[in-house]
Amino acid sequence: MHLVIASKHDFSYPMSKHHSTTPVAIIGAGASGLMTAITIGRAIEASGTDPAKAGILLLDGAKKIGIKILVAGGGRCNVTHHEVDEKQYATTKPPIVRSTLKRFSAQDSMDFFNELGVELKQENTGKMFPITDDAHTVLDALLDECNRLGIRIVNPWRVDRVESLNDGFIIHRASIDQESQDSILADRIVLATGGRALPKSGSDGQGYTIAQSLGHSITDHILPALVPLVVAQQSKWITELSGISTRATISAVSSTGKHIKSFTNDLLCTHFGVSGPGPMDISRWFTTARLSDRHTTLMINWIPGYSFEDIDHQLNQLGKAQVVTHLRTQIPERLARTLCEQAQIDPSTPGHTLTREARRKLAHLLTETRVFINDDRGFTHAEVTAGGVPIEEVNRKDFRSKLCPNLWLVGEILDVDGRIGGFNFQWAWSTGYIVGNAVAKSMMNPAHI
Ligand SMILES: Cc1cc2nc3c(=O)[nH]c(=O)nc-3n(C[C@H](O)[C@H](O)[C@H](O)COP(=O)(O)OP(=O)(O)OC[C@H]3O[C@@H](n4cnc5c(N)ncnc54)[C@H](O)[C@@H]3O)c2cc1C
Known part of the structure; x- marks a missing residue:
């Protein structure tokens, strides 16, 4: 069967000097935008139509596509995690996240990348990386597939605003620039503009403004998440441990002593405070709790x-x-000595000469060090964004906007953020897959426009 791609506009390709029209424009060619485009292309291909003729357009403001994929996982790209469920995400709607992750699971991501020739390996943390340990393998595979499907990627083409028409959009x-196209007509739009993390990559929050102009809201707070934390003066001594990495339990604790959230993972002491997976995982819980309780602190069990x-x-x-001989069997010696110093104990004190008070002070520091935080390191150092477009504003089945016809939202722009470990890319792959299929369906069935 040869399907007609439905466009209410005079669809012309390549873009002409004035308005060019396209059946679908995906704004943002990051992980979620690329996945959306590929899924649309594959669905159209599977229906027997040449996807290259379908007019799938990806627009991105960045000079270089896929910077976040390239920097992810220290340049190795932690593509997903071997076990993914909704508990690894901060969300107001866990059932929607659960069903989304079921419809395109971590295993589906692994199969998808294998099919693209990217073999993945599992590390003992459960994180999945390409066997090449090189993020270029992942980005190149995605771009090659876009190329094979005839998807047009146009960049740098930064979207300033989008106008909603009765039957489409002007982007x-x-x-x-007088010499180049300055606006595009599109029947459908997918907003894949990410959040505000790593703004130099092109994801600087402009997508939120576009979403708002199309009738959406954004959460009251848009905060950096998976971000290192800067200690306050009272806890400056932690910075003297700069370079030490140790497994610890880190908790966000309210002013009344309630443990809001805890993570056990590696903790890195730095010249400004704390970083590494444990502190980064706790950061969004800490910063959001602090909005309503200024006296929220961190607690570390070393x-x-x-x-x-x-x-x-x-x-x-x-x-x-x-004391130090015993402690260095459990924690790095430099940390042991610093904690003894904080407890005003000579590290070489024989255990039996410790006073009850000194012993309890040290035990308290070892298991319940209170850390006062001044700030986080901001979006420049954050891996993801807490907040965004409320997930309640999209249809739970296909992420179609409930507020604006022919608009879909995908990836990090939505108010869902995951832990460290490949969960944020998994969210991009899962939502991209679902939206891609929904968009393809509407393109192949004019009744869906
Ligand atoms: C340093 C770092 C390391 C990370 N490591 C990992 C990891 O190892 N594993 C993991 O799971 N997650 C990781 N993440 C998180 C992950 O990269 C993101 O969650 C994911 O990339 C989100 O995908 P997205 O497509 O929704 O948004 P993005 O990847 O942010 O893509 C959005 C795209 O939209 C474009 N755009 C934005 N506004 C406009 C506009 N107005 N006009 C045109 N284009 C626009 C941007 O240029 C960008 O290309 C990391 C993030 C950072 C910053």
């Missing part, structure tokens, strides 16, 4: 799994053994 370019009572008991059993 306006940010800076008007010996995960052990309580104050356990450690107090251990220290009480030391006999003639020096």
Whole structure:
């Protein structure tokens, strides 16, 4: 069967000097935009129509496509995680996240990349990386597939604003260059503009303004998430441990002492405060809690799994053994010495000479160090955004806007953010796949316009 791609406009390609028209424009060629485009192309191909003739257009403001994919996972790109479920995400609607992840799962991502020739390997943390340990493998495979499907990627083409017409949209370019096309007519739009993390990559929050102009709201707060945290003066001593990385349990604790959220993972002390997977995972819980409770702090248990009572008991059993000799079997020696210093204990003190008060002070520091945070390192150092377009504003089945006809939203622009470990890319792949199929369906069935 040869299907007609439905466009209410005079669809012409390539773009002419004035208005060019396209059945679908995907704004943003990051992970979610690329996945959306590929899925549309494949669905059209599967129907027997040449996807190159379907007019799938990807617009991106960045000079270079896919910067975030290239920098992800320290340049290795942590594509997904071997086990993904809704519990790894901060969301107001866990059932929607659960069903989305079921419809395009981590296994589906692995199969998708395998099919593109990107073999993945699982690390003992459960994170999945390309076996090449090179993010270019991932980006190149996505771009090659776009190329094979005849998807047109136009960049740098930064969208300034979008006008909604009765039966489509006019997309306006940010800076008007007399020599090139300055606006495009589109029957359908997919907003894949990401959030505000790493603004130099092109994701600077302009997508929120576009979404708002089309009738959407954004959450009251748009905050950096997966972001390192800067300690306040009272906790400056942590910065003296710069370079130390150790497994710890880190919690966000309210002014009333309530543990809001905890993560056990590696913690890196830096010249400004704390970084690494544990602190980055806790950051969004800390910063959002602090909006309503200025006295929210962090609490670190440097010996995960052990309580104050356990450690107090251990220290009480030391006999003639020096405190530091015992502690360095559990934590890095430099950390042990610093914690002794904070407890005003000479690290070489034999255990049995410790006073009860000193012993309890040390046990308290080892399991319940209170850390005061001044700030986070901001969007420049954040990996993802907490907040965005409320997920309630899109149809749960296909992420179609409930507020603007023929608009879909995909990826990080939505108010869902995941932990460190490949979960944010998985969200981009899953939503991209769902939206891509929904858009393709509407393109192949004029009744859906
Ligand atoms: C340093 C870093 C490391 C990370 N590492 C990992 C990791 O290893 N694993 C993981 O799962 N996640 C990781 N993430 C998070 C992950 O990169 C994002 O969650 C994911 O890229 C979001 O995909 P997206 O397509 O929704 O948005 P983005 O990737 O942000 O893409 C949005 C695109 O839209 C374009 N755009 C924005 N506004 C406009 C406009 N007005 N006009 C035209 N184009 C526009 C941008 O240029 C950009 O290309 C990392 C993020 C960072 C910053």
